Amino acid sequence: MYLERLNQFSLGPDLLFGVGAISHVPEIINREGFKKVMIICDEGIEKAQILEKVLEKIRKSNAQITVFSNVEANPTTDTVKTGMHLLKKFRPDLLIGLGGGSPIDVAKALGILATNGGRITDYEGIDRFSNQPLPLLAIPTTAGTGSEVTIFTVVTDPIKEYKLTVGGSMLAPKWAVIAPALTITLPPKLTAATGLDALVHAIESYTSTMSYALTETLALDAIRTISSNLRQAVFNGENLSARRKMLYGSLVAGIAFNNTRLGNVHAMSHPLSAKYHVPHGVANSVLLPHVMEFNLPAAPGKFLNIAKSIGEYIDPTQTLMANAYKAIEAVKQLSRDIHIPKDFSEYQIRESDILPMAEDAMKSGNIAVNPRKTNIEDVVSLYKKTMGRTSFETDSVLE
Structure with missing residues (x-):
């Protein structure tokens, strides 16, 4: 039953x-x-x-x-x-x-x-x-x-x-x-990282296995608001309208995830911040598109709705998966536009630390509500995709 x-x-x-x-x-x-x-x-x-x-x-x-x-x-x-x-x-x-x-x-x-x-x-x-x-x-x-x-x-x-x-x-x-x-005085770099962090909250809340109609409505509203105002807030900090809407989007995303928890992005970002002092917003921002690609097959309908909320054109001649993938492309483009790093290469992360970080990430309750079932091998793979080419090459020098 x-x-x-x-x-x-x-x-x-x-x-x-x-x-x-x-x-x-x-x-x-x-x-x-x-x-x-x-x-x-x-x-x-x-x-x-x-x-x-x-x-x-x-x-x-x-x-x-x-x-x-x-x-x-x-x-x-x-x-x-x-x-x-x-x-x-x-x-x-x-x-x-x-x-x-x-x-x-x-x-x-x-x-x-x-x-x-x-x-x-x-x-x-x-x-x-x-x-x-x-x-x-x-x-x-x-x-x-x-x-x-x-x-x-x-x-x-x-x-x-x-x-x-x-x-x-x-x-x-x-x-x-x-x-x-x-x-208004928040510098562009911090505006970008914290704003994308708020978008992560909205997306992870929406795709969480604990989400339901009320939280999903809030999360989609936050996605719409943040994605349509973050660039303006970054490139014109005195744009009070954009600042107000970003605060609203962050607030609504917070209310949503307070009731649903989050997902793999947050589970994986905490070890990065604890061990390598990666700012929380930057850690989440870099991880987001990779985790979205991992999660998409488990919830293509939700990713289609995310793409719609961001303002992507949904082509009726394309497949569900093709249209859903537009959510990931839109997030990648937003990250590029506001100069979010594409990987963690500047933090010189050692390959030997990936497994311990993955073990810490697996302890998070956020893993349990991620839309796609996740094991430690998945987390290791996701970390490796975000490290940047130079990170592993420096291990022999740093040892």
């Missing part, structure tokens, strides 16, 4: 989206009675004067404020530990994650430890902590990760060279304040 799978949809935080959104942050602080606010960000946010713009608004509240700005790309367990020293000293009752996915992920990790104790590595997996984390308000400054609405945080263990994922129904931010003007 066929049993229909139960689908449970989660939206996540209260959303404030649009021009002037950050002006409402002091209202939230005062209304909720918060007395001490700890902002988590990175040095780039400080240098771009974004932190000061947000502080200017928050100072209108009644709260004391402290800032932890030591977050790096692919944040580590050491960063979380350092942040906890400040948190224990300051004792905030509200955390604000300001920036891309890294500061928001660190804020989530701090929120867990503030109320549950221990180390963040103690909570790898889903719903491994018992107590409600500290309240978190997320202010994204990139259109990429969707961390402002998701129930996951990802942190790198530098000793094990391993990215661990912590998730839980209580982990999503309580509020997400999304102000397009805060993304």
Whole structure:
């Protein structure tokens, strides 16, 4: 007997989206009675004067404020530990994650430890902590990760060279304040990588075996929005309309994958970032077309719909597979247009590291929901297709 799978949809935080959104942050602080606010960000946010713009608004509240700005790309367990020293000293009752996915992920990790104790590595997996984390308000400054609405945080263990994922129904931010003007100063290279990361989220959510009608509608909307606005945002950062639509697309993709998980791209990107410090958006962007080619035979109808959503012409005289393949060609063209690297050759990845990375990738829950059944040999093959010709030639020199 066929049993229909139960689908449970989660939206996540209260959303404030649009021009002037950050002006409402002091209202939230005062209304909720918060007395001490700890902002988590990175040095780039400080240098771009974004932190000061947000502080200017928050100072209108009644709260004391402290800032932890030591977050790096692919944040580590050491960063979380350092942040906890400040948190224990300051004792905030509200955390604000300001920036891309890294500061928001660190804020989530701090929120867990503030109320549950221990180390963040103690909570790898889903719903491994018992107590409600500290309240978190997320202010994204990139259109990429969707961390402002998701129930996951990802942190790198530098000793094990391993990215661990912590998730839980209580982990999503309580509020997400999304102000397009805060993304205007994001450099073209970061706009490209984070924007394509958002597209990966939408595509992997749509093709996930956990997807269903509601998440698929959201994912296709995100694919349409991101693919038709990313070039404009990259090549004219002051195009506020494109910036707003990219934030919307990233947000909607985040809501979609929060309910479906992702796929092989994310499973494979985490080991690359942990071991070789490949930026998360770049890792996902390079892997995407290769994983799409691998997955297409398992879901040609979905890839046909992706091609339509990107705006590709569907030729009625061609086969389903030929039209579906246009989704992959469109992604490749978009990547070329915004100057995404075609492979990982600049990272000098050693052939001897491929199998250990593949073993780490296979531990990800995202592998289980990928549309095509995947084994470790498949992952090894996919990694090899992305390494670039020069990577293996350097092994003898580096040993």
